[in-house]
Amino acid sequence: MDETPREFGFRTRAVHAGQRPDPYTGASATPIYQTAGFVFEDTESAAAYFNLQEYGNIYSRIMNPTVAAFEERLASLEAGVGAVAFASGLAAQAALFFALLEPGDRIAVAKALYGGSTAQLNHLARKLQITLDWVDMDDPDGWRRSVTAETKALFAETVANPGGNVLDIELAASVAHEVGAPLVVDNTFATPYLCRPLEFGADVVVHSATKFLVGNGTTIAGAVVDSGTFDWSNGRFPSIAEPSTAYHGLKFHETFGVYGLLMKLRSETLRDFGAVLAPFNAFLLLLGMESLAVRMDRHVANALAVAEWLGVQPGVGAVRHPALPDSPYRSLVERYLPRGAGSVFSFDLESGREGGRRFIEALSLWSHLANVGDTKSLVIHPASTTHRQLADDELAASGVAPGTVRLSVGLEDVDDLLWDLERGLRAARGSAVTA
Amino acid sequence: MNEFQDRRTIQEIVLNARTVAIVGLSASELRASNFVAYYLQRHGYRVIPVNPNEEHVLGEQVYPSLRDVPERIDVVDVFRTPAAVPEIAREAVEVGAGALWLQFGVISPEGARIAQEGGLPVVMDRCLKVEHARLLGRMHWMGFDTGVIAGSRAGSR
Numbered sequence: 001m002d003e004t005p006r007e008f009g010f011r012t013r014a015v016h017a018g019q020r021p022d023p024y025t026g027a028s029a030t031p032i033y034q035t036a037g038f039v040f041e042d043t044e045s046a047a048a049y050f051n052l053q054e055y056g057n058i059y060s061r062i063m064n065p066t067v068a069a070f071e072e073r074l075a076s077l078e079a080g081v082g083a084v085a086f087a088s089g090l091a092a093q094a095a096l097f098f099a100l101l102e103p104g105d106r107i108a109v110a111k112a113l114y115g116g117s118t119a120q121l122n123h124l125a126r127k128l129q130i131t132l133d134w135v136d137m138d139d140p141d142g143w144r145r146s147v148t149a150e151t152k153a154l155f156a157e158t159v160a161n162p163g164g165n166v167l168d169i170e171l172a173a174s175v176a177h178e179v180g181a182p183l184v185v186d187n188t189f190a191t192p193y194l195c196r197p198l199e200f201g202a203d204v205v206v207h208s209a210t211k212f213l214v215g216n217g218t219t220i221a222g223a224v225v226d227s228g229t230f231d232w233s234n235g236r237f238p239s240i241a242e243p244s245t246a247y248h249g250l251k252f253h254e255t256f257g258v259y260g261l262l263m264k265l266r267s268e269t270l271r272d273f274g275a276v277l278a279p280f281n282a283f284l285l286l287l288g289m290e291s292l293a294v295r296m297d298r299h300v301a302n303a304l305a306v307a308e309w310l311g312v313q314p315g316v317g318a319v320r321h322p323a324l325p326d327s328p329y330r331s332l333v334e335r336y337l338p339r340g341a342g343s344v345f346s347f348d349l350e351s352g353r354e355g356g357r358r359f360i361e362a363l364s365l366w367s368h369l370a371n372v373g374d375t376k377s378l379v380i381h382p383a384s385t386t387h388r389q390l391a392d393d394e395l396a397a398s399g400v401a402p403g404t405v406r407l408s409v410g411l412e413d414v415d416d417l418l419w420d421l422e423r424g425l426r427a428a429r430g431s432a433v434t435a
Numbered sequence: 436m437n438e439f440q441d442r443r444t445i446q447e448i449v450l451n452a453r454t455v456a457i458v459g460l461s462a463s464e465l466r467a468s469n470f471v472a473y474y475l476q477r478h479g480y481r482v483i484p485v486n487p488n489e490e491h492v493l494g495e496q497v498y499p500s501l502r503d504v505p506e507r508i509d510v511v512d513v514f515r516t517p518a519a520v521p522e523i524a525r526e527a528v529e530v531g532a533g534a535l536w537l538q539f540g541v542i543s544p545e546g547a548r549i550a551q552e553g554g555l556p557v558v559m560d561r562c563l564k565v566e567h568a569r570l571l572g573r574m575h576w577m578g579f580d581t582g583v584i585a586g587s588r589a590g591s592r
Contacts, residue, residue, distance in 0.1 A: 006584075016584045016586060017584060021588050052470075054474055055572060055573040067578070068578045076580045080580065084578055256562075257540070257565070266577065
């Protein structure tokens, strides 16, 4: 070996990481290993796999080579040591907290959060005796005031859904590490192309890969990525550091070191939860991620153009795009999201709830649906859909007003997007729409 | 620390070593040292256990110290408390071992310096099993980032 191994760039890894030419057939695309089980070489190998002494394929509820290619690619792009994929973003999040927490623990959670995450955490708290300490992530002292000696994790989104609040990652990480807790960041809206929270001190990243990672709205998927830098043996995480009854007393962190959390998540939590990603879905994710950088640049440019245009339209109140010059998050965007703040943002119609209904009904190009991060431009009225389960005060805390509309700007020609929005705004103002 | 996690050094050790003396190899199947030794044996390395408290581990004769090992050692792989490392490093230099490898959490800048001054390449806070699996084995089946990027069959080994 006379050559120093090359550190490949982000776009190269987006195309290649996790995937090698198939050694048996030479297939260039990642084969879809659509199989439940894998034939063992011999009984000793089988025993070694089950004992975790040797990495080997056992059963697709625990691992699958197509899924593993997706996991490795995401880990590479996020600068993590590895990843475990799940059937959805919420499954990934639930599994992570289930692995980390014990009854009686507390977690500090940003109030500005995806409604589905808020609902899930309330559910987990009720069933598992976890206490949630809700944090105003915009308050510089918010995290410090909310953590206690019992806090086992801090949790927030890089760019919050739908308020566009930007997390001060380094600040939250420093508070987390003062109390010996990991900072967990949902990086769904930024993607590793726009921001890599692990490089700013976050310990674990979770994703809904359903959004920009697959990029085309075809696939529900999620993942947990670990930095490998958190000390799970600091006396606060017995499920990672202490002997596991499921593996004859194995200590995950001692035995697997930087891979301890991920081994635990895969061989215990995923195994027992069963919320596994399908190989075909992993294949779609691999295709999508190849073009992540190219797509995100266009998403960012289109979204900024739409946000700037909305800012000068009659009948439009606040436009909450974090990269706009008057945004309170502008300096955090420059620090953490220099390539752009993504393409999901919200704005308020002055005509309120009824105006929101008329706006959405008048659109013909934008799709009214409950997803984001698609090639297609999407629109939703959170108060009546994604955030419908939240009480009024929770709604306000999430940055949602009755007339708030959330956009996920796609890759279409921006003039066509503005043409349609113009029709919606006219309807919201109460004027007749002419096609 | 990154000085002792150099990818090229790691590659050279993993690819070229044949005989690995494991200092602190436990007879308990639940300990990381036993996991690593078992794995290395399965992948064709000769494992020499070094532990004053054992006689036979994984079918191999155990030696009380590196000085007692009667053959050439390519890598000294350490599963001991960091405080024990400087002495182990001195012994590794004395017996002419090929490299010093300190496992996860075995962090001893002094031990590393002693070995380096004796001419031994040093890897610290890394696992020999993991690095083998990453470069040559099946770690990519577990969703870990192996760092392997290849579009050709040769590049992917």
